Amino acid sequence: MNKVKGIAAVVLAGVMFVLLTSAYIVDETEQVVITQFGRVVGEPVVSPGLNFKVPFIQKATYFPKNLQEWDGDPGQVPTRDKTFIWVDTFARWKIVDPVKYFQTVNNMVTALGRLDDIIDPAVRNFLTSFRLVESVRNSDRPMDTFEEFSDESEGLQESQYRIKVGRSEITRRIMVQAQPKLEPFGIELVDVKIKRINYVEKVRDAVYGRMIAERRQIAEKYRAEGKGEASNIQGDKEKELQLIRSEAYRKAEEIKGEADAKATQIYALAYGADPEFYSFLKTMDVYRTVLDKSGTLVLSTDSEFMKYFKSSKGL
């Protein structure tokens, strides 16, 4: 009985051991290449779950199946319009052919090194052959700038530049160029993106200078506009004043003229009855107002007034 028990235990232990060494687990994020004495056996295992292999002689090598990231080294690149920029890119990739990958690169460090070797030059090539605007902008979307101020634009304004390619297209082309070179490694490039583009420090200072000058100019324009508009309003004011005053004068004179006319008509109508009598009366009135003590009167005795002075025989 004891012997049987012992044998059973040994057999059991043996079975357990074989099972443990032959079973292997593939995670959702992994894929496995089975090798037998260094030679790849069968198709790579890509579906997750429990699997078995021949114990001892077969070896399972795990590779990630999920999306991996590659972060490029930031570096300086001159653009086509001779501006030095500082570019940081990243890419996403995955292992699509684990066997090739296993044979050529085998581990992550080497893989990233390969990606460096292939993507970095591609990025450089493309960015150098385009103007900076092409890498910065993505579309021809119209922008709200102060363009209306810079009528006297010297040459082609950057903001008016029409984008021929755009960022998305540039990165797509980088990818298209890099992809075939990565195929031998069993790597598929999902996309390449530009994380950052900035001016290098020296250029940046110059750009700041330009921005400042631009703003100053805009500020001056505003001030000048203010002055202009103020003068315009001032002019309007003067004009309005003249208009009001002259209209008032015209109206007043018209009214006065009408009154004069009416008065003249009234006088003419009244005095017309006997102009001679009117002239007599008026003359008397005028005498009353005109003659005063500064005047000297010389009367002749044969005047109408003095005719009784000499004698009363006239009566």
Add this chain to the structure above:
Amino acid sequence: MNWDWDKLREKQEQYEQKRSGGGPGVPRPPQIDELLNRFKNFKFPGGILLIVVLFFLFFGSSIFFTVGIDEVGVIQRFGKYSRISQPGLNFKLPAGVENVTKVKIKRVYKEEFGFETVKGYDNARFSNDNTDTGAALMLTGDLNVAVVPWIVQYRISDPYNYLFKVEDVRSILRDMAEATMRTVVGDRSINEVISKREEIAVAARKRLQDEMIQAETGIHIVTIEMKKTNVPEPVQPSFNEVNEAVQEKEQMIYKAREGYNKAIPAARGEALRLVKDAEGFALDRVNRALGDAARFTSVYKEYAKAKDVTEKRLYLEAMGDILPRLGAKFIIDADQKNVLPLLNMDTTRSIVPAIKSLQEGGVK
């Protein structure tokens, strides 16, 4: 102990049935059942019993687990995704067969770009990124430099994708967020970047969400919040100057308008006064004319009745009024010729008194 034992066995049997029902090709897992049967049949010495107890304590503790209210448990059986368990107490097969990863799907995570909230060394991972000083520094579409800090809030919407599809979700999210924000800002002018933050946030959120879906990250972007966008520090004064200039401009215009508003109503009032004056004058003139005319007509009516006498009377009355007011008066006989030598026009005043008495007596 027996209770646990039976239950475990039952479970195991169920599991076995399920497995074998799955197809003949599926190999059987380690034959624990057989092992157990054997153990059960034997009479154990105390030491082995202890091992067994420890063994089941270990498995027993790994068959149930709790899932918090804000998370779900993702269960993998031999590495293969099996199911998702909801909050509460849950059961699974023992460790080694099924593993659970808890994912907080309700929690909203936050990533900050271009600035750092100070909270220990949480962000230390990124501070060794030598490019980080420039996270907020970006080029605008008109090739100016803007400082754009922002926050991305996200939560895990698909635990399966989140766990299995992408190696380092957070890193991809950060890089993508930067790339996306730069793409959005790169298509806008510096003015828009400063004044239309809301619009940029919306556009960036949409773009980033699309990228996240495309990359199968299982992440839902809750919101992108823009912090204060600005221009780099050296350029700021000149931007402020523009704002000031705008103010100045408006002020100048307002001042001019004020002058206008002050002068014009006053002038209108003055004009009205002028017209009213004229109207007054007109009334005066016409009334006077009417008065004069009436008076003349009245006088004339009486005059017409006795022309000669009235004319004489009027003449004499006038003379009576006028003559006393005159200065020197000379009465010269009609026969007297050559009177001029006698009259020294300049000295007439001195002889006035002499003649005055005579003349006064004479006229009266």
